Amino acid sequence: MILKPEIEVYFEELKSIRQHLHSCPEVGLETSETVAFIKGKLDEFGVGYEDIGVNSLLAKIEGRGAGKTVAFRSDMDALETVEETGLPYQSTVKGRMHACGHDGHTTTMLAFARYLAEHGEFEGTVLLLFQSGEEGYGGALKVIEDNLFEKYSIDYMFGLHNWPGYAEDQVVVHFGACMASEDRFDLVIRGKSGHASVPHLCVEPFAAVADFVKGAQTIIPRRISAHDKAVISITQVHGGSAYNVIPDEVIIRGNVRTTDDDVQDLIEESLGKLADGIAEMYQVETLFTYNRKHPVLMNSTPELAVNAAARVVGKENVLTQELPAMGSEDYAFYMQKTKGCFVWVGNGVDSPVIHNSKYDFNDTAILVGSSVFVELLNEVMQLP
Numbered sequence: 001m002i003l004k005p006e007i008e009v010y011f012e013e014l015k016s017i018r019q020h021l022h023s024c025p026e027v028g029l030e031t032s033e034t035v036a037f038i039k040g041k042l043d044e045f046g047v048g049y050e051d052i053g054v055n056s057l058l059a060k061i062e063g064r065g066a067g068k069t070v071a072f073r074s075d076m077d078a079l080e081t082v083e084e085t086g087l088p089y090q091s092t093v094k095g096r097m098h099a100c101g102h103d104g105h106t107t108t109m110l111a112f113a114r115y116l117a118e119h120g121e122f123e124g125t126v127l128l129l130f131q132s133g134e135e136g137y138g139g140a141l142k143v144i145e146d147n148l149f150e151k152y153s154i155d156y157m158f159g160l161h162n163w164p165g166y167a168e169d170q171v172v173v174h175f176g177a178c179m180a181s182e183d184r185f186d187l188v189i190r191g192k193s194g195h196a197s198v199p200h201l202c203v204e205p206f207a208a209v210a211d212f213v214k215g216a217q218t219i220i221p222r223r224i225s226a227h228d229k230a231v232i233s234i235t236q237v238h239g240g241s242a243y244n245v246i247p248d249e250v251i252i253r254g255n256v257r258t259t260d261d262d263v264q265d266l267i268e269e270s271l272g273k274l275a276d277g278i279a280e281m282y283q284v285e286t287l288f289t290y291n292r293k294h295p296v297l298m299n300s301t302p303e304l305a306v307n308a309a310a311r312v313v314g315k316e317n318v319l320t321q322e323l324p325a326m327g328s329e330d331y332a333f334y335m336q337k338t339k340g341c342f343v344w345v346g347n348g349v350d351s352p353v354i355h356n357s358k359y360d361f362n363d364t365a366i367l368v369g370s371s372v373f374v375e376l377l378n379e380v381m382q383l384p
């Protein structure tokens, strides 16, 4: 690996920053202490910043002259889960844990900020976005609603995530979809309650529930091409409270993932038609709502990331044929606004998976990630 020596020299300090962040995790949009800590570091580096979104922070570094505006993003939030690593720097907040490595992403961005402040040679403007609420709290949307793309004409935007299962000298770049969309649906099925002995005098909702659940399983094998990727999972069924009462209402909830916008449309339409069909068949009322939570994360400039990563980890360690993850990432919203891409940096072959109670961020990824960011900026600087 060819890491930036100007960043490597601070490795011990970076590790202690990361371990500090790890020990005091904040969840969702409530990242005010993390932001205060980052502001302190940026003040040390002489980097200016402004608040944006809800408890997100935008640092700004001007280059030597006019040029492109290039943004980089790291997320900062932790998860509501109990840490079981037993590490000396493990979470001091019961029930909260940096189980997705956003402590490491934040530190990576701080390493990059310091590098740019001390050694940056570029034209244009670099924006460093420290984002709250990635884990399903709409943090990226809050930043967009706060007019990030109106305030700044961003030419390119880049981000990264650590990825367990890959070696620390491996970087993954996807051509096209990198991570799946995530949608959530609710179906309320309303019948008419009554005594269990006389279903013919009630409108019994469970036969409709059974047909909906079964029908939903046939959408992917029968409506979606075998070449496309999608998952539909029924995750909740709620209804009834007694052995001898047919209830009025049952609620079904579920989750949909895909890496293709057209497939996403087709699944939404098919689930809606299925709900209409069971309403007709069983004379129940149905109320179907489909909420598109995260879009597909599409990389539009993977070649820039491939070139940049190759200069850090070597061409043979830049993997471009990996399947996209069926998990989602709110960075996808930024890729609807500008060009760029999102890369995975190896967190170690034996690393527990993200969101696991024994997971920990691999500190080497701070050096790899920030070095890749430096090279990504160099790549953009070479563009006409």
Ligand SMILES: [Zn+2]
Binding pocket: 099, 100, 135, 354, 355
């Ligand atoms: Zn996560």
Ligand SMILES: [Zn+2]
Binding pocket: 100, 101, 102, 134, 161
């Ligand atoms: Zn994450």
